[in-house]
Amino acid sequence: MPVVTTAQLVKLQSRTENIRNICILAHVDHGKTTLSDSLLASNGIISSKLAGKVRYLDSREDEQERGITMEASGISLYFQILRKSMEGEEIIKNSDEYLINLIDAPGHVDFSSEVSTASRLCDGALILVDVVEGVCTQTHTVLRQAWVENVRPILVLNKIDRLITELKLTPLEAQVHLNKIVEQVNAIVGTYFAGDVIGEETKRHEAEKERQLRQEKELESESSTEIAFEEHDDSNIYFTPESGNVIFASALDGWAFRIDQFAQIYATRLGIKESILCKVLWGDYYLDPKTKRFLQQKHLKGRQLKPMFVQFVLENIWAVYDSVIINNNREKIEKIVKSLQLKVLPRDMRSKDTRTLLTSMFNQWLPLSTAVLLDKLPSPIVAQPVRLPRILSIDVKEKPINEVERGLFSCDTSDSAPVVAYVSKMFAVHSDMLPENRRKQFSAEELREKGRLQRIARLHSSDTRVEEKLVLDATASDINHSEIPISESLDASLEQLHLQSTIDSENVVVSQQKPSEETFIGFSRLYSGTIRVGQKLYVLGPKYDPAFPDKHCSEITVKSLYLMMGKEMESLQEVPAGNVFGIGGLEGHILKNGTLSSTKECKNLAGVTLESAPIVRVALEPADPSEINKLSEGLRLLNQADPCVEVLVQETGEHVILTAGEVHLERCLRDLKERFAKIEIQVSPPIVPFRETIVPVSEHQPNKDNVQRGVVTLSTPNKYCTIKVRTVPLPSNVTAFLNQHAITIKSIMDERQQRNKIDLHATEEYEDAIKDITIKGECILSFDEFSNLLQLEFDKAGGNEIWKNVVENIWAFGPKRVGPNLLINNIHNYTRRSWQKYFSDTKMSGSLSSDINEVNSKFVEERASLELSIRDFEEGIHTGFQLATKTGPLCAEPLMGVAYFLEDFTISIDYENVDISEIRQKLSGYVITTMRDACLQGFLELSPRLMLAMYSCDIQATTEALGRVYAVISRRRGRIISDELKDGTPFFQICALLPVVESFGFADEIRKRTSGAAIPQLIFSGFEMLDEDPFWVPTTEEELEDLGEKSDRENLAKKYMENVRKRKGMSTDKKIVEHAEKQRTLKKK
Incomplete structure (x- = not known):
């Protein structure tokens, strides 16, 4: 394949209908980078023999060392396809040229964020699945990411050669195996579809309920339009080989095919329409050799016929592998080459490396690039009207309402269209790698010209007398004035040489003085308009809102544009819409991602869903x-x-x-x-993060003061205020619900915080708070559902009357106002404004100014009163609760699953002898510390426990390595959840839970113990309680007899707790002298 020049790629950037933006997604080691290498070989960038070995897009040194991709990298490829069209009886071949912007994303779970950034830039995705390992952990993740980003997926069943060479499957067994993998992938996609349908139906029911309430309130006529039920078609979301969105491949051997390719081959031979063959070449269809009719299994009547996919497709591929790799039969190879009309070089036929011959044959018969880069992947013009409504959070059926949306939906490349680009991530490159800093490569003509000038310079410096004689002769002689004197020609050449040498020396000085540094380039996709160097654009941050155009917005000048070519880049002057590119000059304006636009009326495109949250932290x-x-x-x-x-x-x-x-x-x-x-x-x-929680204890076990456990009454140091708090463990299902809906709680609390600003003066901040209330309507609509579901979770727990209608009395969530702990008002003679009332429809529909006046008047009245009440210390109570839940008493880690009921708050002050304002200031601080201490003391009176951060561990291992895997997991204090043998493979799929604190070095150890036969994938799954009391000591006679007074059994919870306390500089129970009763051996004098 001839090398493709940069000029060819730049020329294709303006042909938007022939652009394909594709990302490759898969589980680790499923063949993404090998597939990329095979596609690069089609452009002559690397040799086809090196595909899968050079790992061209893995440009980092540690990527090459580990053999895994760590960063998403992009490259632009040229692809040409020949199409045959019939005009009369003549077959005319048309050539179409395509620009493929290819992004290779990592497969390791630690780099799932790179998958998120890559999928946002693309319109299509190649989902690779290793046919031996099957659907793995990250396969679920990348399928979910493709679904969320509305990217059109193509399923690539890779490494089919392993079914032949490793598993030794027959073609019929291989078809059954491949069919199961396709069914598994479709089952996963089906769950995503069902989840979206349920979500839409929930919104529809909410809208219908709101419409009915509005109808009752406003007495609307009965003829008002109802929201009709909408059926959802799922026929086009599944992977089916007959539809062309399933590819069978072996990236290492450089081949791939689709069903329609074989249908095209056999259509002329069998005299059957190609469209009909496409439908029957996959599935339980059989060809009757006598009647040439297609039969299903029920019509076989006992005849042993082979499925058409086996007979016409797989057996041919199996025959090639059998002849070349397994038996290396030269006669069969020559027959295959002749029948397929392949051109194989004699040296490849004589080569002892059978893989080279196999690759050479398949590259001509079933080239990988032809099958992978196909029409099933959409162009930007087709994809953007489908993808952008979800990114912009608008209905797909809605038509664009302004110039920006029209440009985005149509992928408008005209100069009048607004420029809108999305920067997915910022990546660092060495300054020397930029095209403008790269050393210039001289052509042959430039080198010859430079040599000529140097020879003239040497001649001039060595013989000045010859030059003087030439000048005198030229002056004395009678010459034609139209000719240039030799001296002038020589001076001009010397001047040119001096100028060139000056430029070269300046370049050397600059390159020597310029320090080695990193430059940040934005990995971007242009959705509308044409972006040019020197153009001024607005940078819209992730928090940008068009309603407040002056916030989170800055202006930049585009310094440079780049064509992405792996680790190399080429300079561009302009980029039309629909392309993936690099952009410079964004340092100081974009931190991780953002939106570029020529107008401030553009909606923010930033905000990528990251599948893997950071969990491991170290201090530096x-x-x-x-x-x-x-x-x-x-x-x-x-x-x-x-x-x-x-x-x-x-x-x-x-x-x-x-x-x-x-x-x-x-x-x-x-x-x-x-x-x-x-x-x-x-x-x-x-x-490693921990959490602190409590477990229920028997109610008949009072504490030392004969008071119910968990009930604490404390007074402030000056005895003016007394607080009574009851501590109760939250039901496990409620805790899980609060963890799952932390984002919803945060949005509700942000809304409430903005409403509280209404109490302030009529400043700019006050006006912003009012605007926010009118804009953020989604939070108000979702609040009712959240509160109803939360009360439903409490009702499910049952068994305790205290949870009845508890949602109405929730005071706050903690820690950080969004955590899974509750502060609940349970004071009988005190009614505070419920947090629910902040979001009632009546408040929003009523006059906002009257609400402000009501709040302000009450506040002024309470401030003017001569006596203090609990309302003066509401903020102090709330702050004390937040402090207690943020740093628990065991090892100053956040609490989880604890409810605090404020039972009583009494004030005992002799108002005749004190200054109210002074007392109010002092008591505010006292109330905070007293509330915090009461919460922590109540926590300790119950049975405290530590919660460990847990990894979900997925491992594939052979039968021989299974025992060693179990031993490593057990030694790391993990536990096996499930293990099952994958059908048709010798691999066991093991699912286990492993504490994060015990996971460091786990992957290396398991690889060593199994000699590389098992590779784990660790995904954070949440927190799990360690059911050991960190304060437990043997007390009963049996415990003392078995364990002794010093308790020789290791208390794991105490060990973790003391390690954390020691790291934080807190006091521990560690003794300087462990056993003081031992006999002293020092000699006394």
Whole structure:
């Protein structure tokens, strides 16, 4: 294949209908990068023999070392397809040229954020599945990501060669195996479809309910239109080979095919229409050799016929592998080459490397690029009207209402169209790798010209007398004035040489003086307009709202545009809509992602769903304390270059980074040391999060003061206020519900916070609060459903009267106002404004100004009164609750699943002898600390427990390695959830739960123990209670007899608790002298 030039690719960028933006998604080691290499070989970028070995798009050194992709990288490819059309009796071949913007995304679970950024830029996705390993953990993730982003997926069943060479399956067994994989993938897609339908139906019922309430209120006529039920068609969402969205491939051997390719081959031979063959070449269809009719299984009548997919497709491929790889039969190979009309070089026929011969044959017979890059993947013109409504959160059926939406939906490339681009991520490249800083490569003509000028210079410096003689002769002689004197020609050449040498020397000086540094480039997709170098655009941040155009918005000038070619880049002057490109000049304006637009009326396109949340954190400090500024700058660059990492500075000044997993952490530390900070860094042991909770205890067990356990009464230090709090564990289903809906709680609390600002003066902030209330209507609509579902969860728990109608009395959530802990008002003679009333429809439909006046008048009256009430300390009570739930009493970790009932709040003050305003100020601080202490004391009076962060661990292992896998999991205090043998394979699929605190080094250990036969995938699954009391000591006679006073059995909860307390600098029960009763051996004098 001849090498494709940059000019050819740039020319195709303006032909939007022939552009395909594709990402490759799969589980780790399912063949994504090998498939990319095979496609690159079709453009002459690498040799076809090196496909799968060079891993061209894995440009990082650690990617090559580990053999996995860590960063999404893109490349633009040229693809030409020949189409045959009939005009009369003549067959005319038409050539169509396509530009393929290909993005290779990682498959490791730690880099799921890269999958999110890649899928947003593309219109189609190749979902690869290893046919031996089948559907794995990350297969679910990438299918979900493709569904969320509304990307059209193509299923690629890869590594079919392993069915032949490793599993030794027959063609008939292989068809059954492949059919099961397709069914599994379709079952996953079906669950996503069902979830969306249920969500839409829920919204429809809410809208119908609201319409009925409005009809009753406004007495609308009965003829008002009802919202009709809408049927959802799921026929086009599934993968079926006959529809062309399933590809059978072996990327390593460089071949792939679709059903319609074989249908085209056999249509002329069998005299059957190609469209009919496409429908019967997959499934339980059989060809009657006598009647040439297609039969289904029920019509076989006992005849042993082979399915058509086996007979016409798989047996041919099996025959090639049998002749070339398994038996290496030269005669059969020559027959196959002759029958398929292939051109195989004699050296390939004589080669001892049978894979080379196999690849050469398949590249001509079933080329991979022809099957993969097909018409089933949409162009930007077709894809954007389908994808953008979901990104913009509008209905697909709605027509564009303004110029920006019209440009986005039509992928308008005209100069008058508004420019709208999405920056998916910022990635760092070395400055020397940029095209403008690359050393210029001279052509042969330029080198000859440079040599000629140097020869003239040498001649001029060595013989000045010859030059003088030539000048005198030219002056004295009678010459034609139209000719150029030799001296002038020589001077001109010398001047040109001097200028060239000056430029070269300046370039050398600049390159020597310019420090080695990283430059950030935006990985972008243009949806509308044409972007040019020097153009001024607005950068819209993730929080940008068109209603407030001056917030989260800045203006930039486009400094540079790049064509993405893997680790290389080529400069561009302009990019039309529909293309994926790189853009420079965004440093200081975009942190991780953002939107570029020529108008401020554009909606924000940012906000990518990240599948993997960062869970592993470490503290960093420089080996040399004087280089702390370099570390801070390096962390800033790392935070911008990685879409998933989080960088924090603790209150103590400690620098902390949060990563998605152990492999992600290693990559971040390597980047810090070698690219961004370039200093030696000391890394703390991984900081693993814990949670603190309580379990129910028997109600007949009072505490030492003969009071019900969990009920605490405390007074402030000056005895003016007394607080009574009852601590109760939340039902497990309620805790899980609150964790699942943390985003909903946050949106509700943000809304409430904005409403509280109404009490302020009529300032700009006050006006913004009013605007926010009128804009954020979705939060109000979803609130009723949230509160109803929450009360339903309490009702499910049952068994306790305290949960009856408890939602109406919720005061706050914690910690951070959104956590899975509740503060509940249970004071009988005190009625505070329920949080639900902030979101009632009557408040929103009524006059906002009257609500403001009512709140302000009550507040003024209470402030003017001569006596204090609980309303003066509501904020202090709430703050104390937040502090208690943020740092628990065991090891200062957040609480989970705890409810605090405020039973009583009494004030005892002699108002005649005190200053009310002074007392109010002092008591505010006292109430905070007293409320916090009461909550923590009530927590300790019950039975406290630690909750461990858990990984869900998926492992595929052979029967021989199964026992060693179990041993490693057991030693790491994990537990097996399920294990089952995958049908048709020798692999067991093991699912286990593993504590995060025990997971470090787990992958390396399991690979060593199994000799690389098992590779785990760890995904954070939540928190699980460790059912051990950290304060347990043997007390009964049996326990003392079995364990002794020192309790030789290890208390795991106490061990974890003390390790965390020691790390945080808190006191521990660790004794300096462990056993003081031992006999002393020191000699007394």
